[in-house]
Amino acid sequence: MGASKIGSYPCEEIVVDIVVQKSEKIFGELDVPPSKLYTQFATALALLAEGKSTLKQPLRTKDTLAILRAVENMGATVKRTQEQLSIWGVGRSLRPTGNVIDVKNSATGIAMMTAIAALSPRVSVITGDAQLRARPMPHLLKVLNNMGLKAYSTKPDDSPPLVVLGGDVRGGRISVRGMNPSLIPALLIPCPYAKKKVEFLSCGDSLQLNLALDVMKAANVKVSVGKKLSIPNQPYRPFNLRVPSDLSAAAPFVVAAVLTDSKLKLNGTDLASDRGAVLLNILKKIDVKVEVSNKFVLVRGPQQPRGTKLDLSLTPELLPIVAVLAAMAKGRTTISGASEARTMKSDRISAIAHGLRKMGVKISERKDGLIVEGQAKIKGGEVDGCNDHAVVAALVTAGLFADDKTIVRNRAEALQTSYSRFISAFQELGAHVGYAE
Structure with missing residues (x-):
């Protein structure tokens, strides 16, 4: 089979179940998708930077499109080309075109837009799809209100829709102890426009926070980092950025190549930094060898991973696909x-445990993870994707090693939120994956 070269994931419709057959090999090259969080965070900052900002090689998925439409609804002008987003921001002069902002399935999006809406002169309602509206957000609301924002849930369990009364950010010293690290970047966004300097306590260190600080620095806001985060009162300025690749987003392809008679070259930028470095460290610990440079990663299979102890505190979102590798x-x-x-x-620990157990894997849940017995003989059948792109992707990957056909049900189109061309990318690499007729 000749090598294939796959592009950077424009959106495609996924509206049916996914059918997977045993695949002996994958072969070719894959462009690693750009970072979703980087795309979302930079889009949000561009709204508050008065003037034209550009974002090259942005990720194009439902989640990133949702926040792009949200900033348009707040007054930004957006021009899209195949390779670039141009966003004309309005600074503090937000001009909401309506009261309701729908971020679809993006928890990151709802956190960011709720924080931004505090700077609006009007009352805003931030909502999402049915799945997002079922997710309680008490920590987010508590911290936002401690910052002086007036943000409230319309329901007793603190789930969306959220109502934000326009006005100002008070600022001051704010503790974020116990906060989900993935939501902390959203809290930073309005801080340069607070009445007094904002200092965050108990932030800890996270990949999401480091990413956010890099983008803020590019937008003229340099945050002092130490025992506390100190955010100066100075406006964002327009910026020109290229979105780095996120190697961890290609983890299912890496796992598939490791476990079959394969050769896969993954192309991108900054592949060995941040989340990519964490994935590479996981592979090293489980005794998988790959060839690494900053612009490509080469994976050859088959290899025999070895069971070990893995700490996923930096990248808990990778748990489903790591569980497949462990199996x-x-x-x-x-x-x-x-x-x-x-x-x-979804509850990814329970979801992937249930799915892999149904496929013949001996697996048990822990409060913060899983215990997986290796060298499983994977069997096919029908499994539940739980309307979660990470679970769907992991179960599809596991199905490549099953002797029988695997069908992934329950809204496999969830891949649209983060991985728009997941299925066609696997097909072009030679995997036997497709949509149910």
């Missing part, structure tokens, strides 16, 4: 540090 490793793998995975688009 094929020699020996037992214990996954810990991933308690946040229970409160993502």
